[in-house]
Amino acid sequence: MPEVRPSHVRRPRSAALIAALALAFTVLAPGAAQAAPAKALDCPTPSWGKMAQMFLGNVIHTNAVNSQAPGGTLYLNSANGYTMKLTHTGDVRPRTRAVFDYIDPATGNLVDRHITNPSRSNGVIHHEPEEVQLFFPAGTVLDLYGSFEDECGAGYQRILLGQLQVN
Secondary structure (H helix, E strand, O other): OOOOOOOOOOOOOOHHHHHHHHHHHHHHOOOOOOOOOOOOOOOOOOOEEEEEEEEOOEEEEEEEEEOOOOOEEEEEOOOOHHHOEEEEEEEOOOOOOOEEEEEOOOOOOEEEEEEOOOOOOOOEEOOHHHOEEOOOOOOOEEEEEEEEEOOOOOOEEEEEEEEEEEO
């Protein structure tokens, strides 16, 4: 038996038809509000992680190691507690954490680890809540690794950022 539909009930329209009508109205209607494009991730710029010295609440960008130019050395002075602060920052997959490891290069042992708060909806890990006070003696040399989820689909990255040398 055929289905009987009341005349006042509308049939659902296809999504394609609705999208076409909306596009036509937006393009053809003078003065019509234009829809903003969907917010894209900042690809193809790769995600990155960075460790930098903090001094009196300011990031010292010239004394830092990062995944965009790995292999540098971060120098800290053990004689002054104010200079023994580091911050951990980056731009990673939104709402994920980055892990920064301090590794003894002679033994390969993990000496310390900092796990960040989740990145914001734009993928940024802000440096202010990621500041830490370090207590390494003079003569300490450590390899610094950053691990994070790439926001452009490259997967989980673990990168030797550089070395920490404490004078």
